[in-house]
Amino acid sequence: MENHQIDYMQIQLQENIPLTEEEIAQMETAQKAVMRIAVITLVAGIFFIGIIAALAVEKETLNNLKYYDYIAFAAIGLLMFSFCYCIAWLVDRYSKYNWKKDKLNGKNRLTSVVIGRDKTEHAEYLTFSGPIKNEKIRIEVKQEDYSRYKIGSKVIVTYLKFSKRALDITDFKYEDQ
Numbered sequence: 001m002e003n004h005q006i007d008y009m010q011i012q013l014q015e016n017i018p019l020t021e022e023e024i025a026q027m028e029t030a031q032k033a034v035m036r037i038a039v040i041t042l043v044a045g046i047f048f049i050g051i052i053a054a055l056a057v058e059k060e061t062l063n064n065l066k067y068y069d070y071i072a073f074a075a076i077g078l079l080m081f082s083f084c085y086c087i088a089w090l091v092d093r094y095s096k097y098n099w100k101k102d103k104l105n106g107k108n109r110l111t112s113v114v115i116g117r118d119k120t121e122h123a124e125y126l127t128f129s130g131p132i133k134n135e136k137i138r139i140e141v142k143q144e145d146y147s148r149y150k151i152g153s154k155v156i157v158t159y160l161k162f163s164k165r166a167l168d169i170t171d172f173k174y175e176d177q
Contacts, residue, residue, distance in 0.1 A: 010111070011112045011113070011129055012110070012111040013108060013110050013111075013130070013131045014108065014110075015105075015106075015108050016105055016106045016108075017106045017107050017108065017109060019102075019106055019107055023107075023167065027102075027103075031092075031096060031099060034092060034095070035088070035089075035092050038085075038088040042081055042084050042085060043081070046077055046080055046081050046084075049077075050073070053073075095163070098160075099160075099163060101161075102160040102162050102163050105161060107159060107160055107161070107167060108158070108159055108161050109156060109157070109158045110128060110130075110131075110156070110157050110158075110159070111154075111156050111172060112128040112130070112137070112154070112155065112157065113128065113129050113153065113154050114126050114127070114149050114150065114152065114153045114155060115127050115129050115136065115151060116136070116138070116151065117146065117149075117150075117151060123140045124140070124141055124142075124143055125138050125141065125146075126138075126141050126145070126146065126149060126157075126166075126169075127139075128155075128157060138164065139157060139159045139165065139166050140164055140166065141166045142166070145166065153171070154171075154172040155169050155170065155171060155172055156171075156172055
C-alpha cells in the first residue's frame with residue numbers, strides 16, 4: 001500500500017505555457033470540421049425521418065393530401081432542423097469560447113500520477129492528482145493514451161486548461177527532476 005501513496009511535493013504544475021503556431025493551427029482546423037459534420041448529420045437524419053414518416057402514412061391518405069399539407073410537412077422538417085442546429089451551434093460556441101481562453105492563456109504541464117480512469121460514449125478520461133492536497137484534475141485523452149496508462153502511472157501531461165483536453169502525455173523519468 002505504501003507504493004500507492006502520493007508525495008504531494010513531487011507533483012508539479014506549470015501554467016500558461018504559450019501554444020506553438022502548429023498547435024494553434026491544428027486546433028482551429030479541428031474546430032471548423034466539427035460544425036460541418038454536425039450540419040451534414042442533421043440534414044441526413046431529418047431526411048431519413050421524412051422518408052420513414054412518408055412510408056408510415058397509408059397510400060389513401062397520401063393521395064388525399066393537399067399542397068398545404070406538404071408545406072406543413074416541410075415547415076415541420078425545417079423547424080426540427082432549426083432546433084437541432086441551434087443546439088449544435090450553442091455547443092460549438094461554448095467549445096470556441098473555451099478555445100479562445102486556452103489560446104490566450106496557453107497550456108499547462110502537469111507532472112503527476114494517474115488516480116482514476118473512466119470512459120464515456122464520446123471520450124476517454126484520465127484523472128490526475130493535482131498540486132494541492134486532494135485536488136483532482138480530469139482530462140480527456142486519446143484512446144491509445146487511455147489504454148496505455150493505468151492507475152498509479154507517473155506521467156507528464158500537457159493539456160489545455162479550459163478545454164480539459166490532453167495535447168501530450170509522456171512517461172515520467174526520475175532523471176528529469
